[in-house]
Amino acid sequence: MARPEEHRQTERSLTMSRAMVEAIAHEMREDDAVFYMGEDVADYGGIFDSTEGLLDEFGRDRIMDVPISETAYIGAAVGAAQGGMRPIAELMFVDFFGVGMDQIYNQMAKNTYMSGGALSVPMVLTAAVGGTYNDAAQHSQTLYGTFAHLPGMKVVVPSTAYDAKGLLHTAIRDDDPVVYLFHKRLMGIGWLPAPDGPKTGVPEEAYTIPFGRADIKREGADATVVTLGLHVHRALAAADSLADDGIDAEVIDLRTLAPLDIETIRDSVAKTGRLVVVDEDYRSYGLTGEIIAGVAEGDLAALDAVERVALPDVPIPYARPMENEVIPDTDDITAAIRRVRSDE
Known part of the structure; x- marks a missing residue:
């Protein structure tokens, strides 16, 4: 991993x-x-x-x-x-x-x-x-x-x-x-x-990061959170807030979608048993479904609970309260992690 x-x-x-x-x-x-x-x-x-x-x-x-x-x-x-x-x-x-x-x-x-x-x-x-x-x-x-x-x-x-x-x-x-x-x-x-x-x-010299290698930004044992971009930081904030309640969430930053590092995600879910996929893109036909399918195809028995947190299938509103309602935030991620843990 x-x-x-x-x-x-x-x-x-x-x-x-x-x-x-x-x-x-x-x-x-x-x-x-x-x-x-x-x-x-x-x-x-x-x-x-x-x-x-x-x-x-x-x-x-x-x-x-x-x-x-x-x-x-x-x-x-x-x-x-x-x-x-x-x-x-x-x-x-x-x-x-x-x-x-x-x-x-x-x-x-x-x-x-x-x-x-x-x-x-x-x-x-x-x-x-x-x-x-x-x-x-x-x-x-x-x-x-x-x-x-x-x-x-x-x-x-x-x-x-x-x-x-x-x-x-x-x-x-x-x-x-x-x-x-x-x-x-x-x-x-x-x-x-x-x-x-x-x-x-950031080092001054040039360096490369290979495509297709996700980064575990925070290690944890109780739930796997997979995301990218802005929502890496929102997921980390959610994980930090849950730590006070004894919930230890792992946060995986995909970094690249194509190629996709599904193995790192599968390894994490094999450890935690619970998966939350967070996406600022639309929910239908998108990243959340692809990640969940990729995990299930690898080892369906390892997946005890799963949640998707994504943008609903609507045009993004201009009005600030409405935009805030449709774009997932830290509270949405926190709630999803709690839900996948609710059967314990």
Whole structure:
């Protein structure tokens, strides 16, 4: 079973946005084929600070603002990748993927297969995901389950600055297309405060984190909580609050959806017997069902109780009280852990 990763001793701690910028800058210095393109990524530095400061070092030939045409610039990135470059293309909000879906799913994800392996598409598609800040139904979704459902793309969702940097180094160096999704609430930008937790120690040197390796962020014996992104921190808060009542919850951060580390989850459930899957994506046809099915297929007898905590199948409301009602919070996770323990 995986263990909580030993982060290297460092006095530096970075926000997730700064850790991402550091990884991008390192890869651009090492490889002239790496460039970044997207809306408001040059002069503005990305509306979630995802490229802040990069224009000054690398100039407009490699940090490119693009017109508001996702189809055009994602298609350009696919072509550049097939031509030997390593583009990073940013969707400002993941909700906009539908505009460029043909370029993403029928080109980026499939061209290696359609060419019989003659072409590779070494590109990264980044996008901001998540709600909790009242931006309504077209700017607040996660949708990582959609990309994980469609074969041909690797899907990455970091929850801490340490993971964000290591996973982004891995993504940029990968010879296959990677969808790298960052939660707005975790970036550490001034107008959108982050919870405690995503700002972590980050080594100055480059390092990679392998895809398909979940991280046990908190060990426990009484229940397994599986989640990713923002809800790693909400699950950890729930686990800490339950510890006072003698309930010891284990929290697993998936970090990547494709590939998925189902073995770490199965090993944990074999120990705890109880599973809670927490997801900010929609409940139906999504991550929660996939995780539960994967555990059951491995050893159904090990699963004594299970709970799903996810977004109901409704557009995310604009009004703050209504948004708070539909997006799972720490109290929802706490209640679910108590429910899977209720038969003891």
